[in-house]
Amino acid sequence: MGKEITAAQLATVYELGNLFSANKLPLNQVLETLVGSLNMNETSSTNYMRNFAALKAGKVYKRAMSALSYQVFLAKFYQDLSISDFEKVLHSITLHLQYRWSKSKVKHKEIRKLLAEYQSKLALLIPAPPFANEVTDEVIHKANFPEGAIKQVTVNAYERNSRARAACIAHYGACCQVCKTDFEKVYGNIGKGFIHVHHKIDLASIRESYQVNPIKDLIPVCPNCHAMLHTETPAMTVEKLKSLIKS
Ligand SMILES: [Zn+2]
Ligand SMILES: [Zn+2]
Numbered sequence: 273m274g275k276e277i278t279a280a281q282l283a284t285v286y287e288l289g290n291l292f293s294a295n296k297l298p299l300n301q302v303l304e305t306l307v308g309s310l311n312m313n314e315t316s317s318t319n320y321m322r323n324f325a326a327l328k329a330g331k332v333y334k335r336a337m338s339a340l341s342y343q344v345f346l347a348k349f350y351q352d353l354s355i356s357d358f359e360k361v362l363h364s365i366t367l368h369l370q371y372r373w374s375k376s377k378v379k380h381k382e383i384r385k386l387l388a389e390y391q392s393k394l395a396l397l398i399p400a401p402p403f404a405n406e407v408t409d410e411v412i413h414k415a416n417f418p419e420g421a422i423k424q425v426t427v428n429a430y431e432r433n434s435r436a437r438a439a440c441i442a443h444y445g446a447c448c449q450v451c452k453t454d455f456e457k458v459y460g461n462i463g464k465g466f467i468h469v470h471h472k473i474d475l476a477s478i479r480e481s482y483q484v485n486p487i488k489d490l491i492p493v494c495p496n497c498h499a500m501l502h503t504e505t506p507a508m509t510v511e512k513l514k515s516l517i518k519s
Contacts, residue, residue: 277312277316277338277340277341279340279343279344281306281310281312282340282341282344282345283344283348284305284306284310285306285312285317285320285324285341286344286345286348288302288305288306288321289320289321289324289325290324290328292321292324292325293321293324293325293327293328293329299318299321302317302321303317303318306320319335319337320337320341322335323335323337326364326368327345327349327360327361327364327365328357328360328361328364329360329364330359330360330361330363330364331364331367332364332367332368332370332371333364333367333368334368334371336372336378336380339380339382339383339386342365342383342386342387343386345361346361346386346390349361350390350393355394358390358394359394362387362390362391362394365383365387366387369383369384369387389505392502392505393502393505435486436469436484436486436490437469437486437490439486439487440469440486440487440490440491440492441465441467441469441492443486443487444487444491444492445492446464446465446466446467446492447467447492448467448492448493448494448497449491449492449493449510450493450494450497450500450501450510450513450514450517451494451496451497451517453494453496453497455467455494467492467493467494468492468493468494468495468498469490469491469492469493470490470491470492470493470498470501470507470510471484471489471490472488472489472490472491472507472509472510473489474506474507491510493510497513500513500516501513
């Protein structure tokens, strides 16, 4: 379904999909526009509407969509929806990818990558868990891995997690390597040792045999700088962020 459908057509599909899934526009009227005016195929248009309703409800859908569809829809959903509604959309896509994988071992790498990007954006918007300094990028970004590789890599990540973190902090100190914030200096005893550890390697490029280098691959950063690093995908470099800081 839909590889030939343009971004402009998808923008209309998005508008109509919102109305359709909110029961504000019946399918026949949607089809009048998509098939009648935009010359889209009727089956494809209908599938888009069914998928759209599932996406907004956080449910599984079965018909595949083009990577461009995900690009257009996710960008718009990200702008238009609340965090919890956007989470539903991401959950729905996750279910769809699991379904596609179980049916036909299709990986949909491009869509997975996009999904992982939005999952990490979302992770940064959600209030940090109490032990945020123990959450590594590897855990946050695990959705980048193809099915099957996920479990193995995260198990490895957990195993080496605290040691790699400790080695990184031992080398650099528990001090943001972008803005130099030292939580102990600011907050006293309660801030002692608090820091995020950012993983500099683009996780999409990592293989199962990858071994983290705590000094080359990890870097201590404060939560603010960490969030700013992840405003780009893959994350921007520490050097670039330093150059952006206004003095
Ligand atoms: Zn910082
Ligand atoms: Zn990071």
